[in-house]
Amino acid sequence: xxxxxxxxxxxxGPGEAFLEAEAAALAELCEEVLVxxxxxxxxxxxxxxxxxxxxRLPPYAPRTLVLAAGEALRSPVRAMSLLxxxxxxxxxxxxxxxxxxxxxxxxxxxxxxxSERVEHIHAHWLSTPSTIAYLASELTGIPWSCTAHxxxxxxxxxxxAKLASARFVRAISARNRALVVARGNGSSPERCxxxxxxxxxxxxxxxxxxxxxxxxxxxxxxxxxxxxxxxxEALARLRDRGLSFHCDVIGDGPLHGAIARQITxxxxxxxxxxxxxxxxxxxxxxxxxGVYDVAVLASTESGMDFEGIPVALMxxxxxxxxxxxxxxxxxxxxxxxxxxxxxxPQRDALALAxxxxxxxxxxxxxxxxHLARRRIAHAFDVREITERLYRMMSAV
Numbered sequence: 001x002x003x004x005x006x007x008x009x010x011x012x013g014p015g016e017a018f019l020e021a022e023a024a025a026l027a028e029l030c031e032e033v034l035v036x037x038x039x040x041x042x043x044x045x046x047x048x049x050x051x052x053x054x055x056r057l058p059p060y061a062p063r064t065l066v067l068a069a070g071e072a073l074r075s076p077v078r079a080m081s082l083l084x085x086x087x088x089x090x091x092x093x094x095x096x097x098x099x100x101x102x103x104x105x106x107x108x109x110x111x112x113x114x115s116e117r118v119e120h121i122h123a124h125w126l127s128t129p130s131t132i133a134y135l136a137s138e139l140t141g142i143p144w145s146c147t148a149h150x151x152x153x154x155x156x157x158x159x160x161a162k163l164a165s166a167r168f169v170r171a172i173s174a175r176n177r178a179l180v181v182a183r184g185n186g187s188s189p190e191r192c193x194x195x196x197x198x199x200x201x202x203x204x205x206x207x208x209x210x211x212x213x214x215x216x217x218x219x220x221x222x223x224x225x226x227x228x229x230x231x232x233e234a235l236a237r238l239r240d241r242g243l244s245f246h247c248d249v250i251g252d253g254p255l256h257g258a259i260a261r262q263i264t265x266x267x268x269x270x271x272x273x274x275x276x277x278x279x280x281x282x283x284x285x286x287x288x289x290g291v292y293d294v295a296v297l298a299s300t301e302s303g304m305d306f307e308g309i310p311v312a313l314m315x316x317x318x319x320x321x322x323x324x325x326x327x328x329x330x331x332x333x334x335x336x337x338x339x340x341x342x343x344x345p346q347r348d349a350l351a352l353a354x355x356x357x358x359x360x361x362x363x364x365x366x367x368x369x370h371l372a373r374r375r376i377a378h379a380f381d382v383r384e385i386t387e388r389l390y391r392m393m394s395a396v
Contacts, residue, residue: 001394004034004113004142006123006133011054013041017280018311019124020047021200025386027051034116036109038102038129055112059105067108075139079107082135085161095157099131106135114140120393121145126152126159126169126180134162143167145393148192150308150329153179160185163192168392170195172308173330195389196333198382199314201373202288214245214360217292217321219283219312222253225305227298227326229262233349234298234356236266243357245271248292252277287319294359295321300346301328309334317341318376322368324355334380340371 005023010016027033033052040056057064072079086099109132113121121144123133130146137144146162147170153159163169163184169192171177181189216235220226228249235247249259249272256274263272286292295316299307307329314334316323323341325331335341342358344351359365 001030001120001390002032002034002116002118003030003393004036004109004116004118004121004133004136005052006109006121006129007035007037008125008127008129009037009039009041011035011045011047011050012037012043012056013039013046014277015041016124018197018199020050020280021382022198022386022389023052024050025198025382026390029387029390034113034118036112036132038105038132057105057108057112059102064105064108067111068104069107071107071111071139074111078139082138086135086158089158089161091158092156095127095155098128099157102128102132103135106132107139110136110139113142118142120167122389122393123147125149126162127155127157130162130166131157134158134165137165145170147172147197148176148180150176150306151304153183154304156183159183163188166191167395168193170389170392172197173333175330175333176308193392195392196309196380196385197311197314198380198385199311199318199376200382201318201377202284212244214243214356215291215293216245216247216296216356217250217287217294217316218247218296218298219250219278219316220297220299220310221251222249222255222259224255225300225302225307226251227300227346228255228259230300230347230349230352231296231298232259232262232266232268232272234352235268235272237349237353238357239268239271241353241357243360245356247272247296248275249273250275250278250283284315284319287316287321292316292321293365294356295323296352296356297323297325297331298346298352299326299328299331307331314376314380317372318380320369320373322359322365322372324352324359326352334375336375338371339375340368 010019035052035054121133123130123146126148133144145168177194180192309330313323326346327343328346342355344355
């Protein structure tokens with residue numbers, strides 16, 4: 001089976017590193033996977049080892065426009081009716097403008113997928129990547145599906161039309177499925193199913209050693225929903241209690257300056273390091289090499305801004321690290337009472353500090369780490385999840 005895999009920027013950009021494991025697993029199951037980013041950010045393919053062919057079509061590159069013109073001439077009535085649909089349907093103006101900007105790209109993608117004899121199109125995100133997949137499917141007759149993550153659900157980008165058109169919509173959590181169905185205005189809720197994202201079970205970190213310093217890692221973009229300010233508050237409490245620890249904060253974002261100032265103001269410089277962006281493969285190698293003891297994520301929730309199921313937590317658990325996280329978003333669908341990791345209320349630095357301190361005991365860390373990895377193997381193994389996804393794509 002030949003499958004087109006439509007992304008936002010992967011593999012031509014720094015985002016969506018979490019798609020690598022699924023794309024690789026899908027490539028092992030298919031005759032060929034063609035990765036088509038909606039908006040490639042770079043010229044360089046950041047995942048040269050990926051066993052999938054990438055098709056880079058910048059939205060207004062000459063080749064893209066030539067392909068788009070050819071597709072419009074091939075099916076002028078159909079192409080025009082889809083343009084009228086994009087303009088005429090009632091949905092958010094911001095989403096409508098983004099769709100119109102990418103309309104030529106969708107025509108070009110349709111042309112390429114037809115010539116490549118693609119049999120199914122799968123898009124990540126209910127936003128513009130799924131618009132491209134939707135339009136390409138309408139033009140070519142190739143069936144399509146998509147994965148709904150989190151913020152894209154609230155964009156309200158042709159959601160009822162996409163639900164009615166897609167073979168299925170995969171939500172990455174039960175909570176997000178409920179949101180998709182609620183915002184789909186009753187359009188084909190039976191086509192929306194829950195299938196988590198998965199991670200690779202590559203290896204496990206060494207057994208915890210007797211040591212004086214607890215090594216923490218927080219891998220998350222420096223944005224408000226990740227709750228770094230509460231993590232820094234919790235770490236200051238632990239320092240004042242005399243716990244020996246070191247925390248690496250991995251990631252970048254608009255709050256870098258504010259977080260750096262908070263670290264300085266709380267005199268946590270010797271205990272907390274802002275490492276910035278770290279290559280995904282390097283971070284995975286560090287997790288499996290036993291560089292860290294515990295993964296921490298202090299996420300918050302406010303209105304439409306909340307977590308899905310963070311891949312950073314899944315990857316840490318897959319390497320045998322216990323996690324401390326907050327009871328927000330869809331995180332409770334990952335960290336349950338039997339997985340050894342701990343959930344605390346959001347915005348509660350005291351509870352966060354207590355949970356981190358609980359893993360100062362190497363024996364408890366070891367037992368919790370085994371349970372964490374078992375949880376991933378049971379419900380979040382990317383190979384098993386991708387096999388299910390492939391069967392859904394292949395179903396007639």
